[in-house]
Amino acid sequence: MAERVYLYDTTLRDGAQTQGVDFSAADKVRIARELDRIGIDYVEGGWPGANPTDDAFFADPPAFKRSRLTAFGMTRRAGRSADNDPGLNALLVTPARVATMVGKSWDFQVTVALGIELDENLRMVADSVQHARTKVEEVMFDAEHFFDGYKANPAYALAAAKAAYDAGARWVVLCDTNGGTLPHEMRRIVGEVIKGGIPGSHLGVHCHNDSDTAVANSLAAVEAGVRQIQGTLNGLGERCGNANLISIIPALMLKMGFDTGIAPEDLKNLVSVSRALDEVLDRTPNRGQPYVGKSAFAHKGGLHVSAVAKDPKCYEHVDPASVGNMRHIVMSDQAGRSNLVARLTEIGIDLDSVKRESLVRVVDQMQVTFDAREATDLVDLVKRLEHEGYAYDQAAASFELLVRRALGEVPEYFALERYRVIDERRRNAHGEWITLSEATVKVEVGGTEYMEVGEGTGPVHAFDVALRKVLTRVYPALTALELKDYRVRITESTVGTAAKTRVTIESEDDKGHRWTTVGVHTNVLEASLEALQDSITFMLFRFKDE
């Protein structure tokens, strides 16, 4: 039977330290759900008491099916008893039944940064672990700067780790805080710690990628005997990032034969879990990311491709499907096709039932650089649109509308005949700045023309107000439509204000439905209006009569 290695995710705490990353509590819940879905053992939610976001998260954490929620904090302060330390206490009263405490193990840091006696630090570690054990179910100790500390003073670093272990910590986690350790040092030091009296079954490592070896360091530590790995999704983390769980998980499972608690079926969610984080961060997925990147199993045309077809094992280190990825043949694009056909089948559509003439009608109002009559079939059309910037994998509602429009199934609930949006800023008579956005729309609904004007806090908002003034008369259900998220991206790499933009809108109604639509245009406003109109149409098409 395969040996078990435990996984600990710190995307929500150490990952949140990343420059430019600023999770809301709702973002954290979204990511935590993904971690639970794939089956990560421990999900560190944050540091209770450190900031309002983490407090909000722990005040109302998501219910997990598989993961254990973990709270992070510090060992008690010097000169204070553990049960009289407010910081430590904050860590132990959350709904999390697992508590991880960080403390020092480098003698230099104890005497210089903390300015206390070496023995007092060991007592702080032991006391805190003992106290925490009476309050929560599982206690971990993160030995900060362990590897730098061990190189400077092995006996003391080991003593700090042992203090936690002897006090009853379920896990002692050796942290390469600065990320400077190389795999051969990792292997040697972990081996010495195990010889020093802490069994590998109680040891973990926490690596950073400053040396570009965080994944290898984690794997080297497992080889040397540790049985817990801490890391983050996509290697998110400050400086150069933390160890990337997305790379570590398949290596452990597919190459090293360990049981991570993740079933082979769950592993197929690896790509979607990785993408979910990119979504929250509004980052373009890294094409070259090992295992999950769009190019990770890309093969260039020619001889090579026929060889791949002959025996993929010759050219692929793992089966792309095992991690939810797929082979991507550059140039021929055959791989994309079967994927699309699969997606259409999923929403119950027979490709052959789509007439080629209908494709032209579908793109009528889209700004595309190709002639719709050139599209050979629906799959070809979708691929062309994706090339134009439409990201249908992130906007399932627009994808479904596109397809059902091609089938002639979507009624024209309304037709926007024209609009005008005016944005203005000037000083009023009192010399104060006034900014206003005003939209006029002319819309045809059921043979009748309506004209309305609306004001808003920006051009998209003003348009939304005016359009819905018209539409709610005929479709009162639309009052319940709420726009929940709005994202804008430039779709090309060399760009300016004139480049093509993609707008993604997430909408919600009062029955708990959520759907995402997309618009693409050189004009950011047009792209927004396209996504907005799709959102309204989708709600009418799908949920009006529920």
Add this chain to the structure above:
Amino acid sequence: MAERVYLYDTTLRDGAQTQGVDFSAADKVRIARELDRIGIDYVEGGWPGANPTDDAFFADPPAFKRSRLTAFGMTRRAGRSADNDPGLNALLVTPARVATMVGKSWDFQVTVALGIELDENLRMVADSVQHARTKVEEVMFDAEHFFDGYKANPAYALAAAKAAYDAGARWVVLCDTNGGTLPHEMRRIVGEVIKGGIPGSHLGVHCHNDSDTAVANSLAAVEAGVRQIQGTLNGLGERCGNANLISIIPALMLKMGFDTGIAPEDLKNLVSVSRALDEVLDRTPNRGQPYVGKSAFAHKGGLHVSAVAKDPKCYEHVDPASVGNMRHIVMSDQAGRSNLVARLTEIGIDLDSVKRESLVRVVDQMQVTFDAREATDLVDLVKRLEHEGYAYDQAAASFELLVRRALGEVPEYFALERYRVIDERRRNAHGEWITLSEATVKVEVGGTEYMEVGEGTGPVHAFDVALRKVLTRVYPALTALELKDYRVRITESTVGTAAKTRVTIESEDDKGHRWTTVGVHTNVLEASLEALQDSITFMLFRFKDE
């Protein structure tokens, strides 16, 4: 004395295989010069005869001061003598005096992909090396798929490598073509090859990053005895990339004590060599890239930052200056006061010199929910603005403007008195859709009022066109301003079209400067205009007189 490890760069050949990369011969020359400047031993220029770009490069290669130019090709074909093989011959007649030949070492590939006898393949390797030795000064053999081959049939893989070595190859390079090997396998197999009769001083490795361990694999191979590493700048390469020389070089020099032929002074060019490739590729440098990324030595968080100031070695695995990088103190809401003070000191600002009254003036045109008179000092103001959505850690130019405005150092280069933007869509007389954006601005520059109107592909673009119509009259330098990226985010999690948006704009001039500005407003257009005006002001403030 430190032992020598040789470096071999294949950015121009294997790196050129990357999806989306298309080097011209001039690009190749530029990159080759950088490699020579830092002192890489071997620079592989390409594959003579494979494509017109490579032929152009070898027809007129750059003169090197330190590197050796290397040409790449294949061993002779089956059933042909080495001196009668046009492909092999093309490789040997270039100005490159080093030739690298790739050949098979996996029995399965020999019999299935090539369809020839195993012995014939060994003869192809030996003949080709022997023949090449009569034509060039140095010959290398790249054993393709060596590690997969070795796992399948160790004796045969070793026999192929030895055939090259015995025939006089200076280097036998073991290639992990699929990138599936993990460091512990690398170490074991390299050890066995050395025991099998090829000395480490004649062995190299060529790793790919499909397992996210290419750097660690290369270092593991050096530990096991090989003395040549092949890789690319920034890990460029197909799928997940090749081994990243930018990470390998400092590890070998600063951590493992090897001599790479690169002097400590040359190592300080590491950042600029890495950036040079990004420039050629027109890619945004990866902030989190180990050693050379802008965030590689970034510190966030209050307590932490004061500790870094006390002793940087506690928090930095190498001295940033040793690779030409520098410490970067990150601005952020999570950061404490000391963080901000350090950042201000970095740009040369004394906090006490900022008068409280001046803070009010600074936020005059910002849409903020607090009363600026409540801000106790500049640090407090920055923290309040970050709470409003300004992400200054991503927008250093706006941060600097904010601070220098508070100091009264930034002249008012122009004052936007009012604007009006009209976006319209309607059908024209032919029934075709017409979309237009038109902006009118009234701007005061140096006591004179100007009014201009501009058209654009969207409201922001139209505004930019109109505003710059005015400003370039007075500040011609602004013609060189180019907007490179434009990002929009909703700053709160529960949102709608009326929520607050943050716009980030990245700009560039024709001298290679790049800067990022931010704007926040409930109106996406206003937020865009704020970021745009900051970008223009920053360019005038910083670079106008250069």
